[in-house]
Amino acid sequence: MAEKIVLPDPDGQQQQRWRQELEAAEVVAAECLQCGKCSAGCPAAAAMERGPRQLMLLAKLGLIPMAIASRGIWLCTACYSCSARCPAVANPAGLLEWLRWEAVRAGVAENDEVYQFHRQFLQSLDRHGRVWELGLALGYGLRSKRLSPDLRLGPALLRRGKLRFRPHRVSDPQNWRRWFRRCREEDERR
Amino acid sequence: MRLAYYPGCSLSSTGREYDLSLRAVAARLDIGLEELPDWNCCGASAAHSLSPTLSLALPVRVLLQAESSGRDLLVPCAGCFSRLQAARRALTEPAHREYWEQLGGGCWQGRVRVLSLLQLLATIGSEQICRQQQRSLAGLRLAAYYGCLLVRPELGDPENPKSMEALLQALGAEMVDWPFKTSCCGAGLGLPRPDLVTAMVGRLAAAAAAEGAQALVTACPLCQLNLEMRQSGAGGAAVGGPLPALYLTQLLGWALGLSVEELGLDRHLCDPRPVLVGAVRPGGDG
Numbered sequence: 001m002a003e004k005i006v007l008p009d010p011d012g013q014q015q016q017r018w019r020q021e022l023e024a025a026e027v028v029a030a031e032c033l034q035c036g037k038c039s040a041g042c043p044a045a046a047a048m049e050r051g052p053r054q055l056m057l058l059a060k061l062g063l064i065p066m067a068i069a070s071r072g073i074w075l076c077t078a079c080y081s082c083s084a085r086c087p088a089v090a091n092p093a094g095l096l097e098w099l100r101w102e103a104v105r106a107g108v109a110e111n112d113e114v115y116q117f118h119r120q121f122l123q124s125l126d127r128h129g130r131v132w133e134l135g136l137a138l139g140y141g142l143r144s145k146r147l148s149p150d151l152r153l154g155p156a157l158l159r160r161g162k163l164r165f166r167p168h169r170v171s172d173p174q175n176w177r178r179w180f181r182r183c184r185e186e187d188e189r190r
Numbered sequence: 191m192r193l194a195y196y197p198g199c200s201l202s203s204t205g206r207e208y209d210l211s212l213r214a215v216a217a218r219l220d221i222g223l224e225e226l227p228d229w230n231c232c233g234a235s236a237a238h239s240l241s242p243t244l245s246l247a248l249p250v251r252v253l254l255q256a257e258s259s260g261r262d263l264l265v266p267c268a269g270c271f272s273r274l275q276a277a278r279r280a281l282t283e284p285a286h287r288e289y290w291e292q293l294g295g296g297c298w299q300g301r302v303r304v305l306s307l308l309q310l311l312a313t314i315g316s317e318q319i320c321r322q323q324q325r326s327l328a329g330l331r332l333a334a335y336y337g338c339l340l341v342r343p344e345l346g347d348p349e350n351p352k353s354m355e356a357l358l359q360a361l362g363a364e365m366v367d368w369p370f371k372t373s374c375c376g377a378g379l380g381l382p383r384p385d386l387v388t389a390m391v392g393r394l395a396a397a398a399a400a401e402g403a404q405a406l407v408t409a410c411p412l413c414q415l416n417l418e419m420r421q422s423g424a425g426g427a428a429v430g431g432p433l434p435a436l437y438l439t440q441l442l443g444w445a446l447g448l449s450v451e452e453l454g455l456d457r458h459l460c461d462p463r464p465v466l467v468g469a470v471r472p473g474g475d476g
Contacts (some may be wrong), residue, residue: 078238081373100240125231148381
């Protein structure tokens with residue numbers, strides 16, 4: 001099916017920013033040979049509608065809006081197999097990471113369950129400075145209305161002293177939250 | 191040897207056996223561990239998926255604490271280790287150092303190194319460990335599982351690392367040769383996508399079981415919990431029951447004569463004791 005692509009970027013400013021950011025992320029899409037070693041070794045490619053090879057091609061063509069709309073970018077486990085095996089050293093893992101950032105910035109990630117999980121994780125971090133697993137699992141379950149099968153293991157983990165009833169925190173949570181907010185503001189300034 | 195120690199979030203909860211066994215083994219090998227006093231989470235893997243700033247600011251903050259301690263930093267969790275390596279790279283780049291120093295609240299002079307467990311053990315060397323051996327691991331058939339972030343990116347051999355095998359063989363264990371030792375187990379997606387991750391773990395466990403492994407060995411708390419928790423739904427491994435997933439430090443500690451409780455061997459969801467007790471003869475040949 002042919003997709004109509006509209007690039008609302010008449011003066012090319014956005015393309016320019018993408019190019020700069022990809023360069024900073026050490027992604028060299030232009031070098032990609034389309035050999036497919038990245039997708040062949042990707043543990044999540046089978047579940048992605050576009051694997052890393054296709055995403056690299058889209059990046060090479062400057063079709064970033066299509067790439068960030070592809071929900072497979074959220075299934076990347078950041079295992080770096082693709083980058084380790086890339087004969088062109090184009091760094092597909094770096095591309096996927098950057099695409100997630102760009103998807104967040106463009107506001108197209110909201111409906112994704114993995115994105116929602118990461119958000120919940122960052123909330124836990126914001127509050128406590130460390131991750132509180134029990135709170136995270138319950139909070140994510142309630143928000144996503146999908147109780148994870150993992151929660152069934154909760155009692156067994158608690159009995160073995162492997163889950164905390166209460167969060168463990170950094171020493172000065174107020175100061176921590178100020179710092180955390182500052183980092184989030186830095187993101188917006190990018 | 192004295193090291194700064196960054197346990198990270200998992201080692202104080204779901205990965206407690208790793209923390210217990212690591213501290214016990216370190217004490218036995220005369221390595222002092224000083225936990226960083228006010229450490230924060232490194233952010234893996236949420237921060238580097240959502241926030242370019244936090245992805246580095248979080249581990250930079252940890253690394254700058256270590257820098258002020260002046261000691262090399264031991265980071266047992268593979269996820270944390272990977273992020274701290276990234277932080278070190280960021281701080282080492284002259285163009286960006288000042289920015290990250292300012293955000294992370296400290297001064298970077300590049301004194302401290304970041305060490306994974308495997309790197310620390312390589313520094314110590316298997317001869318020294320074998321000299322203190324009290325139990326042989328003979329009779330154990332194990333599959334060493336490295337996963338992703340201990341070997342990638344840019345750390346030794348990303349496809350066929352062998353350091354765990356060499357050490358455990360020196361202690362008497364038999365190690366299987368298997369193709370999935372650096373394939374990702376998907377731990378980071380376990381909560382939002384258990385369907386995918388169960389399939390990934392199943393494939394790994396089935397391959398290890400097919401080679402006759404009695405247990406998997408890891409040096410990552412995320413892999414360990416994931417391997418232990420998600421075999422049940424998966425095809426292959428269920429034939430002989432799920433394989434226990436042991437920390438490398440638990441096996442080292444066992445060989446060094448430490449007890450079940452000291453090593454947290456009584457805390458697993460999938461009990462490894464039958465495998466250990468069934469195979470290991472006290473006294474040993476160490």
